[in-house]
Amino acid sequence: xxxxxxxxxxxxxxxxxxxxxxxxxxxxxxxxxxxxxxxxxxxxxxxxxxxxxxxxxxxxxxxxxxxxxxxxxxxxxxxxxxxxxxxxxxxxxxxxxxxxxxxxxxxxxxxxxxxxxxxxxxxxxxxxxxxxxxxxxxxxxxxxxxxxxxxxxxxxxxxxxxxxxxxxxxxxxxxxxxxxxxxxxxxxxxxxxxxxxxxxxxxxxxxxxxxxxxxxxxxxxxxxxxxxxxxxxxxxxxxxxxxxxxxxxxxxxxxxxxxxxxxxxxxxxxxxxxxxxxxxxxxxxxxxxxxxxxxxxxxxxxxxxxxxxxxxxxxxxxxxxxxxxxxxxxxxxxxxxxxxxxxxxxxxxxxxxxxxxxxxxxxxxxxxxxxxxxxxxxxxxxxxxxxxxxxxxxxxxxxxxxxxxxxxxxxxxxxxxxxxxxxxxxxxxxxxxxxxxxxxxxxxxxxxxxxxxxxxxxxxxxxxxxxxxxxxxxxxxxxxxxxxxxxxxxxxxxxxxxxxxxxxxxxxxxxxxxxxxxxxxxxxxxxxxxxxxxxxxxxxxxxxxxxxxxxxxxxxxxxxxxxxxxxxxxxxxxxxxxxxxxxxxxxxxxxxxxxxxxxxxxxxxxxxxxxxxxxxxxxxxxxxxxxxxxxxxxxxxxxxxxxxxxxxxxxxxxxxxxxxxxxxxxxxxxxxxxxxxxxxxxxxx
Ligand code: TTP
Ligand code: MG
Numbered sequence: 001x002x003x004x005x006x007x008x009x010x011x012x013x014x015x016x017x018x019x020x021x022x023x024x025x026x027x028x029x030x031x032x033x034x035x036x037x038x039x040x041x042x043x044x045x046x047x048x049x050x051x052x053x054x055x056x057x058x059x060x061x062x063x064x065x066x067x068x069x070x071x072x073x074x075x076x077x078x079x080x081x082x083x084x085x086x087x088x089x090x091x092x093x094x095x096x097x098x099x100x101x102x103x104x105x106x107x108x109x110x111x112x113x114x115x116x117x118x119x120x121x122x123x124x125x126x127x128x129x130x131x132x133x134x135x136x137x138x139x140x141x142x143x144x145x146x147x148x149x150x151x152x153x154x155x156x157x158x159x160x161x162x163x164x165x166x167x168x169x170x171x172x173x174x175x176x177x178x179x180x181x182x183x184x185x186x187x188x189x190x191x192x193x194x195x196x197x198x199x200x201x202x203x204x205x206x207x208x209x210x211x212x213x214x215x216x217x218x219x220x221x222x223x224x225x226x227x228x229x230x231x232x233x234x235x236x237x238x239x240x241x242x243x244x245x246x247x248x249x250x251x252x253x254x255x256x257x258x259x260x261x262x263x264x265x266x267x268x269x270x271x272x273x274x275x276x277x278x279x280x281x282x283x284x285x286x287x288x289x290x291x292x293x294x295x296x297x298x299x300x301x302x303x304x305x306x307x308x309x310x311x312x313x314x315x316x317x318x319x320x321x322x323x324x325x326x327x328x329x330x331x332x333x334x335x336x337x338x339x340x341x342x343x344x345x346x347x348x349x350x351x352x353x354x355x356x357x358x359x360x361x362x363x364x365x366x367x368x369x370x371x372x373x374x375x376x377x378x379x380x381x382x383x384x385x386x387x388x389x390x391x392x393x394x395x396x397x398x399x400x401x402x403x404x405x406x407x408x409x410x411x412x413x414x415x416x417x418x419x420x421x422x423x424x425x426x427x428x429x430x431x432x433x434x435x436x437x438x439x440x441x442x443x444x445x446x447x448x449x450x451x452x453x454x455x456x457x458x459x460x461x462x463x464x465x466x467x468x469x470x471x472x473x474x475x476x477x478x479x480x481x482x483x484x485x486x487x488x489x490x491x492x493x494x495x496x497x498x499x500x501x502x503x504x505x506x507x508x509x510x511x512x513x514x515x516x517x518x519x520x521x522x523x524x525x526x527x528x529x530x531x532x533x534x535x536x537x538x539x540x541x542x543x544x545x546x547x548x549x550x551x552x553x554x555x556x557x558x559x560x561x562x563x564x565x566x567x568x569x570x571x572x573x574x575x576x577x578x579x580x581x582x583x584x585x586x587x588x589x590x591x592x593x594x595x596x597x598x599x600x601x602x603x604x605x606x607x608x609x610x611x612x613x614x615x616x617x618x619x620x621x622x623x624x625x626x627x628x629x630x631x632x633x634x635x636x637x638x639x640x641x642x643x644x645x646x647x648x649x650x651x652x653x654x655x656x657x658x659x660x661x662x663x664x665x666x667x668x669x670x671x672x673x674x675x676x677x678x679x680x681x682x683x684x685x
Contacts, residue, residue: 362451396454
């Protein structure tokens, strides 16, 4: 929301214009912007008049429950933004020299961790579900077509020219494009095609990381070295190979880290690629003009909040650095500083090796208030969570119950059971008192969503890699948990916050899809001249819950055909180089080996000499980074220069990607944005 009523984003950096007007004068304008939906930044809409689209969505949905709810959410957000602005005005009157200095120290520290030695690629299939459908019905290639009935999951690039996009109610899309052909979903077909693509990816990086059904990250540093190829050549070759063998096209972004690679892959869509060179100045210039919403992890709400304080592009973050932590929390501060600097993870690893912070399940249903029914729903949710915990091999030390009322208010409650829990019986037993209590506290208790989530996970895997790649045995689990907590309390080993923001934005998107599902049902009922049928509503919701889960299942990477690829990758950059930088250590070969304890951080490590030494190097380099920052942080106002002049040259020396320091010792970390959302705190209220 801009004070002068200007457009939210002008065309910047070659990206498509987001034409929606976002003035501060009329609340309906912010609402119209909101109604544009979760996929406003999708590729293929350069020529679309988004203002016209927003008018059509507005008039098509006006009067519906969905619309009223969106209006309510928009008003709540506007109020929240007013509070943010009031707080900002207050802060402008006090001396923030300390916050400024702290921000500058953090920038300097982050700069020292900048790793420009890796080539990370993000690939994303073009109009994936639509492209797969077009293989069976090639005639659809030449006409506007979408997949999904109530809500579009995607549409081909013809349809996008009309403003149709994923996350749009089908009947709204039909208003934009009356000739649109909508096909039903066929998950099996998409999964099987995705597997064909993955088989090719494995040839380029066997340790590639699937990010969703149609996207993946690869580290091709090793591949390029071995084949003597420039990254752009390697990616062209990869894209050609995918297109020839699978008959669908992919787009790719090439950059020094995953965050930039993901942004870049959307730049030349469809069937294109874009590289941001591994060079600090190029990266800063790229980020400077980049609208915040283009960053994975900045959803519609956060975008508006940032816009309110004058942050439209990642470059704008710098001038507001002293306020960010106080306005949005420590994690948001860290995340934003990393966006400003164009930093992100360089580590790419198979999805199944990813450290998990929580395992949870939730589902939306028609309004439910009957006590017995609610308990049955809780029992069912506990059963679903047990399945997920069994599959992922975890137990939870903390159990979180989330509910959404018919008024869309979200409440969460959590409990720490006496022992880690994983069975449906235990999950139900410990969550029931929370439900009972909420029921008593909240008048007219009608729910439309219930979720259970386990956090502070403990692995039930016999051996393997878990939190931060540490070696685990089931007997070491309890020790690990206490070791981790202790480490966190000391403000060390904080994870990169981007993951939490990405998860929060994904959650926001999912919630929006569910709401849209409701809109389409309302409309369907209206068209048919009948009341909303609870049973068909439930069917729709089941479908939408299923759609949400689809593509997020973790499948093991296919084995590459060339055997020497695998062995070379074991020594390759995404493992070898990353070891010291992240604390990653390979699991020991013998099952009975006990982990060794690092004398610096006191965390259990792999009982292999090489891994252990690498880890110690990493711990020592962290110390060096801290000392260097402390020594150099005496003159905060000149930090931009200081970074370039004094720290920039050290990039090649401090080769490891030091995990940036998280919350400082003794510092009160208030409403941390990522955390709050991840743990389903009260949203937007
Ligand atoms: P995306 O990669 O986001 O979209 P896309 O491949 O259709 O189009 P693009 O060319 O812009 O990449 O998502 C991949 C598939 O996931 C998509 O084809 C359909 C499905 N999907 C959903 O089910 N729901 C959603 O909200 C989105 C965005 C996608
Ligand atoms: Mg795609």
